[in-house]
Amino acid sequence: MSSLSENPCHRLTLAPVPLSNPEAQALIGLLDAELTERYPNPADNHFELTAEQVSGEHGVFLVARIGDQAVGCGALRSLDDVTGEIKRMYVTPSARRSGVARCLLAELERHAHRLGLRRLVLETGAAQPESIGLYQRAGFGRIPRFGEYADSPASVCMAKTLR
Numbered sequence: 595m596s597s598l599s600e601n602p603c604h605r606l607t608l609a610p611v612p613l614s615n616p617e618a619q620a621l622i623g624l625l626d627a628e629l630t631e632r633y634p635n636p637a638d639n640h641f642e643l644t645a646e647q648v649s650g651e652h653g654v655f656l657v658a659r660i661g662d663q664a665v666g667c668g669a670l671r672s673l674d675d676v677t678g679e680i681k682r683m684y685v686t687p688s689a690r691r692s693g694v695a696r697c698l699l700a701e702l703e704r705h706a707h708r709l710g711l712r713r714l715v716l717e718t719g720a721a722q723p724e725s726i727g728l729y730q731r732a733g734f735g736r737i738p739r740f741g742e743y744a745d746s747p748a749s750v751c752m753a754k755t756l757r
Contacts, residue, residue: 602693607659608701613645617657617664625684632721638748647671654705665689668698670705678706680716715753717743
């Protein structure tokens with residue numbers, strides 16, 4: 595993806611899809627394989643996401659495409675009336691460093707506003723410095739580990755207040 599325009603979002607199609615969508619499932623499979631390689635201890639992997647959590651007024655699952663090729667995904671699930679969690683962010687290796695993740699994250703934030711959420715949280719891992727950098731550049735700051743990640747030493751949790 596070397597010749598993306600200055601704003602890579604113009605080259606992307608970002609569309610909500612059901613979690614059962616074949617492209618969504620293929621991207622999640624690639625993500626799970628990469629995470630399992632980076633974090634061989636199963637206790638360090640937090641793969642849970644249900645179709646209900648990313649549908650209707652509960653959240654959204656997005657697939658990013660360049661042309662007809664699915665190159666990334668990301669999800670937003672509501673945790674409560676004001677807080678949403680970013681989940682399952684992934685960009686294929688061939689599309690990395692081209693702005694796809696930034697565009698996905700911005701679109702997930704737009705969906706958070708649509709749902710009336712005022713705060714976003716997420717979990718990533720210590721073995722993913724590129725992800726930590728992405729989230730920091732997008733305005734997320736580190737917070738104590740929360741929820742299912744509280745006892746996971748490999749987890750890095752972050753949050754952002756929406757404006």
